Amino acid sequence: MNDLTTLRLAADPDGIARAAAILRAGGLVAMPTETVYGLAADATNGQAVARIFAAKGRPRFNPLIVHLPDAAAAQAFVHWSDAAETLARRFWPGPLTLVLPLREGTALSPLVTADLPSLALRVPAHPVAHQLLQEFAGPVAAPSANPSGRISPTTADHVAASLSGRIEAILDAGPCGVGVESTIVGLTGTPTLLRPGGLAREEIESALGLSLADHAGPITAPGQLSSHYAPGASVRLDAAEKRPDEKLLGFGPVPGADLNLSPAGDLVEAAANLFAMLHAIDDGETPIAVSPVPETGLGLAINDRLRRAAAPRD
Structure with a gap:
């Protein structure tokens, strides 16, 4: 039901205090993170979740990701490990x-974990998210603040x-800097890449001193559905050129692109632009062609999102 008045809160002390009060009352708040906007709720309140x-x-x-202000808070909910300590010290907040x-x-x-025996945890680096988590002083469940399966939001306008x-408030702190969701690493056994994201696989493997296994099998973390991050229009990948009936989302020095993730071929820039440009180029009807993106560094996350955006839909 779309019968709530959704507040737009400024990312200042008053707005953050109001957002925390809404969470305590069982409400939903779209909060900024460095990756995308998350739809936050009190992770201990079953009705809110x-x-x-x-x-x-x-x-x-x-399952959902639980956001916390620091690693010490995270350890209260999971069985910590040496690998977790190594990665948390190196990459959290982040x-x-x-x-x-x-x-x-x-x-x-139990809704947070989808009744799995594991829990996904993150300490975000965005200062407004950190301030909200400190003000709320509890675990916050927060998937991306968008309809399931659709393009993730990187601005408050995307959320709105x-x-x-459908939600009580949006805490508006401008556009997200990283632009794709977090990288998810499973540490319930052999360290495994469960979802590529805003931290490159190579950096994680360097910190651990080992190669991450690749995920195979049932869903164990967010972002593993085959069709996800999808615009209204169809998506064609690895397009060498634009067809007459298409719009082209380019990468690198591509002539004729309607929008370009990074004319210079910079993967960090491309990741930051990905969802915002998918929102901008999508009219719900005109097919979208996408130039090839290298499968290295953040290109792994970009291509993961694009493949899921292009996948057949139910």
Whole structure:
């Protein structure tokens, strides 16, 4: 039901305090992070977490990421490990999510984990997110603030366009800097890349001194659905040129591109622009062609999002 008045809160002390009060009351707040805007709720409040799934139209088998202000807070919910300590010291706060064995007896809603025996945790680097987490002083579940399966939001306007009337507030801190969701690493056994994201695989492997395994099997973390991040129009990948009936999302020195993720071929710039440009180029009808993007560094995350955006839809 779209019957709420969605507030637009400034990212100042008053706005952050209001957002924290809304969370305590069981409400939903779209909060900025360095990756994308997240749809935040009190992770210990089952009704509030259920509202995340309802607002997004998200399937209940898809677990959520819990956001916390620091690693010490995270350790109260999971069985910590040497690998987790290494990665947390190196990359938190930042665009990295760790999946670890869930401790028994936590106050978290079972909806957060989708009844899995593991929990996804992140300490975001965005200063406004950090201030909100400190003000709220509890675990916050926060998937991307958009309808399930659609393009992720990197501005408050993206959130408002799709979720106004379904959530209590949007905490507006401008555009997100990284532009793609966090990298997810599973640490319930052999360290495994569960989802490529805003931290390059190579950096994680260097910190651990080993190669990450590749995920195979059932869903164990967010972002693993085959069709995800999709615009309204169809998407064609690895396009050498634009067809007459298409719009072209370019990468590198591509002539005739309607929009270009990075004319200079910079993968960091491309990642930051990806979702915003998909929002901008999508009219819901005209097919979108996308230039090839290298499968290295952040290109792994960009191509993961593009392949899921182009996948057949139910």
